[in-house]
Amino acid sequence: MPRPPCRLSALGIVNALGVGADVVWSRLLEGEPSHLSERDDLVAGRSLRVGAVNAALPSVPRSLAAYDCRNNAMALAALEQIADPVARAVEAHGAERVGVVMGTSTSGVSDAEDAIRHQLAGEGLSPSFDYAQLEFGGVATFVAEVIGARGPAYCLSTACSSGARALASARSLLALGVCDAVVAGAADTLCGLTAAGFSSLQAIAEGTTNPCSVNRAGLTLGEGAAVFLVEPDDGSAGGVQLLGAGESSEAHHMSAPEPTGAGAEASMRGALADAGIAPDAIAYLNLHGTGTPLNDRMECLAVDRVFGAELPVSSTKAMVGHTLGAAGAMEAAFCWLALARSEAGVLSLPPHWWDGEPDPEIPALHLVGKGETALLRDAPRVMTNSFGFGGNNCTLVLGCDS
Secondary structure, three states, X not given: OOOOOEEEEEEEEEEOOEEOHHHHHHHHHHOOOOXXXXXXXXXXXXXXXXXXXXXXXXXXXXXXXXXXXXXXXXHHHHHHHHHHHHHHHHHHHOHHHEEEEEEOOOOOHHHHHHHHHHHHHHHOOOOOOOHHHOOOOHHHHHHHHHHOOOOOEEEEOOHHHHHHHHHHHHHHHHHOOOOOEEEEEEEEOOOHHHHHHHHHOOOEOOOOOOOOEOOOOOEOEEOEEEEEEEEEOOOOOOOEEEEEEEEEEOOOOOOOOOOOOHHHHHHHHHHHHHHOOOHHHOOEEEOOOXXXXXHHHHHHHHHHHHHOOOOEEEOOHHHHOEOHHHHHHHHHHHHHHHHHOOEOOEEEOXXXXXXXXXXXXXXXXXXXXXXXXXXXXXXXEEEEEEEXXXXXXXXXXXXXXX
């Protein structure tokens, strides 16, 4: 039996497009990778185009200096945007009834790299470095301390599905009656370890990622944070709901996806079943769409089997980069923004940036063009895919009443 929906009451977001929902949404609809930048300090001897956050980040409070790293500052930049509704939730429900679920794949690795460089220079570890910055669970503890929550606080790290699974986990905490409100989302930061790892896998594009193209040759790395206030659905009209979540773990390979898309298909069908809707109820799908040869092929095969070729779909990773553990929350945020800004039965859709040269070996899907909209017959329903290493797959269905 499907779990009851929950409401994604507020969103804070920061990525390469900027800080805040209004800026990010307007630049996302431009459909251009113009906010990417070049970095030559991540992989030795190689310049990478990345989705770096170039905006100034807030300072971590001195009382939480042990958690002072770029990843937590990124989370704080998103959290500050929803500080008022979060504070109201803590006051209304009590600190013990407010939980925190975050996702990440890097935590404070970039700061640890700086600390180690400092040590190798013969000066010892950086005095500002603390192991708490590097702990995967650190970002959840940090967020809980910032907002004063005393309910369950934990972090999920299932590679690129981490952020999506954090939202699914928040919904479970509400459905089980463990919490009355949850702050959930994800943050991930560019670092040399991740960049070198993907480079060694020959999975990073020269230039900008080119998802679904015959010329696709890898991903573009990014960073950012997206954080939601998740509350029970009170039945009132308006607002964006998390209606369903589907998860699968086919464990095909440590880094390569199952080639037929069986795990991706199971994840999407599970989300539809959990939401209690048929495939034709979905108006738009945000693809995982990494631009790697294997991922795009298997995902397009799976999407074609579930939806056919008419559903509008797009990958937004050419605009912000693949934000790894934050990607599931980030792309759920893009769906949230589309739903929250729908008007008079019209849904503006994030465009798919690519070179326009299809791959004859994968199904030809309906890739969203710049300025494209969807006309809604009923209450809007959208879907987002997140597929991680090891076959960690998660699909979310979001919707609103009108």
